[in-house]
Amino acid sequence: MKYLSVSEVSKKWNISERRVRSLLVEGRIKGAIKVSKSWLIPENASKPSDARNTYQFDEVEAEETANVDFKTYLKRYPNEKGYFGKYGGAYLPKELEKAFQEIYDAYLTICKSSDFISDLRRIRKYYQGRPTPIYYCRRLSESLGKVQIYLKREDLNYTGSHKPNHTMGEGLLAKYLGKKKLIAETGAGSHGTAVATAAAYYGLECDIYMGETDIKKQAPNVARMKILGAHVIPVKEGAGTLKEAVDAAFSAYLKEYKTALYCIGSAVGPHPFPLMIRDFQSIIGIEAREQFLEMTGELPDVVVACVGGGSNSIGMFAPFLADPVKIIGVEPMGKGTAVGQNAASVTFGKEGIMHGFNSLMLQDENGNPAPVYSVASGLDYPAVGPEHAFLHDLNRVTYDSVTDDEAIDAFFKLCRLEGIIPALESAHAVAYAIKLAKKMHHGSILVNLSGRGDKDLDYVIANYGEKYGIK
Numbered sequence: 525m526k527y528l529s530v531s532e533v534s535k536k537w538n539i540s541e542r543r544v545r546s547l548l549v550e551g552r553i554k555g556a557i558k559v560s561k562s563w564l565i566p567e568n569a570s571k572p573s574d575a576r577n578t579y580q581f582d583e584v585e586a587e588e589t590a591n592v593d594f595k596t597y598l599k600r601y602p603n604e605k606g607y608f609g610k611y612g613g614a615y616l617p618k619e620l621e622k623a624f625q626e627i628y629d630a631y632l633t634i635c636k637s638s639d640f641i642s643d644l645r646r647i648r649k650y651y652q653g654r655p656t657p658i659y660y661c662r663r664l665s666e667s668l669g670k671v672q673i674y675l676k677r678e679d680l681n682y683t684g685s686h687k688p689n690h691t692m693g694e695g696l697l698a699k700y701l702g703k704k705k706l707i708a709e710t711g712a713g714s715h716g717t718a719v720a721t722a723a724a725y726y727g728l729e730c731d732i733y734m735g736e737t738d739i740k741k742q743a744p745n746v747a748r749m750k751i752l753g754a755h756v757i758p759v760k761e762g763a764g765t766l767k768e769a770v771d772a773a774f775s776a777y778l779k780e781y782k783t784a785l786y787c788i789g790s791a792v793g794p795h796p797f798p799l800m801i802r803d804f805q806s807i808i809g810i811e812a813r814e815q816f817l818e819m820t821g822e823l824p825d826v827v828v829a830c831v832g833g834g835s836n837s838i839g840m841f842a843p844f845l846a847d848p849v850k851i852i853g854v855e856p857m858g859k860g861t862a863v864g865q866n867a868a869s870v871t872f873g874k875e876g877i878m879h880g881f882n883s884l885m886l887q888d889e890n891g892n893p894a895p896v897y898s899v900a901s902g903l904d905y906p907a908v909g910p911e912h913a914f915l916h917d918l919n920r921v922t923y924d925s926v927t928d929d930e931a932i933d934a935f936f937k938l939c940r941l942e943g944i945i946p947a948l949e950s951a952h953a954v955a956y957a958i959k960l961a962k963k964m965h966h967g968s969i970l971v972n973l974s975g976r977g978d979k980d981l982d983y984v985i986a987n988y989g990e991k992y993g994i995k
């Protein structure tokens with residue numbers, strides 16, 4: 525029998541190669557066989573009836589990205605020194621090297637034990653309320669055309685964002701290590717609230733460092749942290765946003781590392797944090813993948829998430845890396861492309877070291893972290909987690925951006941068409957899905973809705989209320 529390649533079948537059936545691969549993985553092309561990494565498809569195989577035409581993404585297909593086998597990728601990256609290719613690592617003052625080594629050793633031993641895993645599973649199910657559902661946005665999808673938009677509802681995770689997925693893990697690790705306090709930085713207050721919650725749950729003290737600008741902007745989360753018993757320590761330096769909060773939390777941890785654990789709030793920081801955060805957050809993608817298959821019988825065509833430091837996105841993306849699924853990280857383009865007007869670290873960043881890790885960073889002409897801005901406090905960080913920089917270089921994940929105005933527009937669209945109020949961070953991912961849906965003819969987009977927007981209501985009404993008819 526004569527066999528055809530994926531690209532020959534794609535031309536013959538007039539559908540994208542991605543779609544052909546997706547049908548192959550779903551086992552819907554009769555007689556197809558896989559030899560090494562390539563598919564052989566019988567010349568007489570018939571086209572499944574819903575093998576629809578999809579939007580042609582114009583960049584490299586996953587197969588051509590690099591010599592990385594994504595089936596074994598998660599076991600191989602990062603390496604034992606915390607490197608994803610050239611990104612990552614641990615650039616630390618001498619005193620802290622031992623503390624981070626202790627965290628890594630503990631993580632690789634205690635945290636892989638069945639006791640730790642069953643404790644975490646119990647907490648996720650009975651305390652956080654997982655699994656969070658996926659939800660089909662009928663009215664939003666219909667308003668855009670024929671593309672189907674789905675949300676992974678991390679806004680329904682306890683405390684209203686994805687952050688407890690890692691803070692409950694970090695807190696449990698602190699408990700096993702015999703620490704007395706959790707130290708953290710926060711931007712939007714979602715991570716701070718999740719750390720304060722973990723501290724209360726495990727009976728630990730809690731210090732949260734937060735920039736003064738963010739304290740004003742995210743008042744409801746500040747109140748929640750205080751009510752939960754955390755000390756919220758205002759950071760006056762610089763722009764009073766996330767970067768300065770990380771600087772302050774790092775300095776505090778340097779003094780208290782023997783008795784405290786620094787709960788880094790994203791997939792950033794020195795090794796082993798990018799690894800641990802990915803592992804803890806991967807529950808998002810593991811659940812979403814299973815739920816999507818169960819709901820629709822196939823994988824989504826596109827997966828989208830917003831990228832600040834990169835925790836919700838890496839959690840969503842990691843379980844899809846080996847699949848024939850297009851993956852897109854959305855960065856904040858803020859008010860424009862000029863330095864200081866956005867926080868699009870992958871789009872405009874250069875390789876550099878900050879906060880103990882090597883990655884893509886927005887830098888000024890002297891190589892110092894550039895000023896950053898986004899309407900979403902949780903996205904205005906001048907760097908990105910090292911794994912995102914790596915996945916970008918590998919061409920496995922595409923990074924694109926949306927502006928403040930596009931995010932605000934998506935915020936109101938989701939509120940008014942679906943009755944769901946998203947966090948401004950998450951609204952960036954929704955905005956991108958809306959733009960993409962208008963370009964694709966058919967297909968499905970799964971968006972990670974990383975959090976709910978209660979924290980943003982006062983800010984949105986004060987700044988955009990009139991424009992959207994709120995008197």
Ligand SMILES: Cc1ncc(COP(=O)(O)O)c(C=O)c1O
Pocket residue numbers: 685686711712713714715789790791830831832833834835836837901902903947949950974975976
């Ligand atoms: C709801 C929400 N989504 C996303 C983010 C961005 O962080 P990350 O990129 O680590 O997911 C934040 C940060 O505070 C957030 O609060």
